[in-house]
Amino acid sequence: MNREVDLLVTTSPQIHHPDSTAKIMWTVVICLVPAGIWGVFLFGGKALLVIISSIVSALVTEFIIAKLLKRFTVLDGSAFLTGLLVGYNMPPGVPLYIPAIASIFAIAVVKWTFGGLGANWMNPALAGRVFVFFSWTGSMTNWRVPRFLTTHVDGVTMASPLGFIKAGLYDFTGTSPGPIAFLKAGGYPLSALDQSVTNWINTSVLNPLGASLKGGYVDLFLGIVPGCIGEVSALLLLLGTVYLFIKKIITWEIPVSYLFVFGLLIWIFGGLRFNNGLFTGDVMFNFFTGGLILGVFYMATDMVTSPLTTKGKLIFGAGAGFMTFLIRVYGSFPEGVSLAIIFMNIFVPLINKYTKPVRFGVSPRGGGK
Known part of the structure; x- marks a missing residue:
């Protein structure tokens, strides 16, 4: 006995993945x-x-x-x-x-x-x-003080690192070596955990090599800073990302192009707002603050709203990285990840159109063989 089965099939192009x-x-x-x-x-x-x-x-x-x-x-x-x-x-x-x-x-x-x-x-x-x-x-934009972080004033709220810097730079006329030094000069607190781990890394690993790590990066990496609930810990988000790469649920093109363009622009121009020269931007600070890691690996890589081709994904990631840099450094808001990804979502149909592979036997100009 034959049974008719209604199948809902979307128009091309389609994505094939072995998992449901x-x-x-x-x-x-x-x-x-x-x-x-x-x-x-x-x-x-x-x-x-x-x-x-x-x-x-x-x-x-x-x-x-x-x-x-x-x-x-x-x-x-x-x-x-x-x-x-x-x-x-x-x-x-x-x-x-x-x-x-x-x-x-x-x-x-x-x-x-x-x-x-x-x-x-x-x-x-x-x-x-x-x-x-x-x-x-x-x-x-009302941020709570996380566990392990003690402040010098009473209260349960304080600015995020990016918000603190954005507000502080509004009428800033001096110079600062970078965002970490700017936060420290403004009295931004560090956790005891950051201080102890940083001291251990410097004493046991970096100092013998003639290098050192400034205080503050450990807090950023672990998420001991004011911010959104699920975006603060770069460490745990990156651990989850490793498994997504292993299972091939996400691919490298968007994250790599996103982080490369964003990091490159931060390195070249990021120090200018602290009245330093070119090529003095703090890439690590900007990687581990705000919603960058969550946005790059878990939202920009969304299969539905990102391009289909390798070239298209590289363009998408590069565009999102550029827009994130533009909004975060020169925009009115401290953070720009969400707006940058949505902005690039708009162009996905156009990107797909101009990066789709040419069918066999068809001229790129549409004139046949």
Whole structure:
């Protein structure tokens, strides 16, 4: 007995991957979990409530829309991952309705308005984050002091490193060796852990080689700084990234071109705002601050909203790196990762069009053989 099976097939081009969509989504979720646990540990129980609020809102919105459309997608992991990323891009003290609205916007407007998973042209989590950032800027830039970090003033909030530098450079007329020295001169605190680990690295490893590590980098690498819940720990995010590369869920083109262009521009021009010369920018500081690591490896590499070809991915990453540098260094906002990736999402169809391989037997000009 023959049975007719309705298959939903999108228009070309298609991406082939040996793993199912659900397996890919849940694998990315698992790779992100350690960074989230660390963020909750650093910022307290309110951070966990923010993440739960964003995930639950994403799942409920997904379920309602899929039910109306007679589709069952709530268990494929895409809505859960979107909610998780929204939560990770939130300050730990943000009111709970803000991550909820961000997730609803991400799922209902950005994802399903364009046809659901695979049809959205913009990263839903980033779009949700940007939407609430411009709607509630005050709440979205209110950072909590993490565990291990003690301040010289009473209170539970303080500026992020990038925000501190952006504000301090507004009327800065002197000179500074770089961002770490600028933070230190402004009284920005370091954790005891940073000081002890830095001293050990210098004494045991670097000093015998004639080098030294300044205080502050360990805090940045471990995430002991004010920031969004899931973006602060470069170490744990990078560990998850290693597994994604091993499973070939992400490829090298976008991260490498993104970090190369961003790092190159920071190295060449990043020192100018501290009134230093060219080629004096602090690349390591800029790699480990803000949402760069989370954005580069977990959001810019999104299969749906990034180009398909190797050349296209390199162009996409380079463009995002350039825009991140432009916004972070010369823009009004301390950070530019979200806006940079969304900006490049707009050009993905154009990039795909002009970087697609030529079919066999067809002239690049479309004139046949």
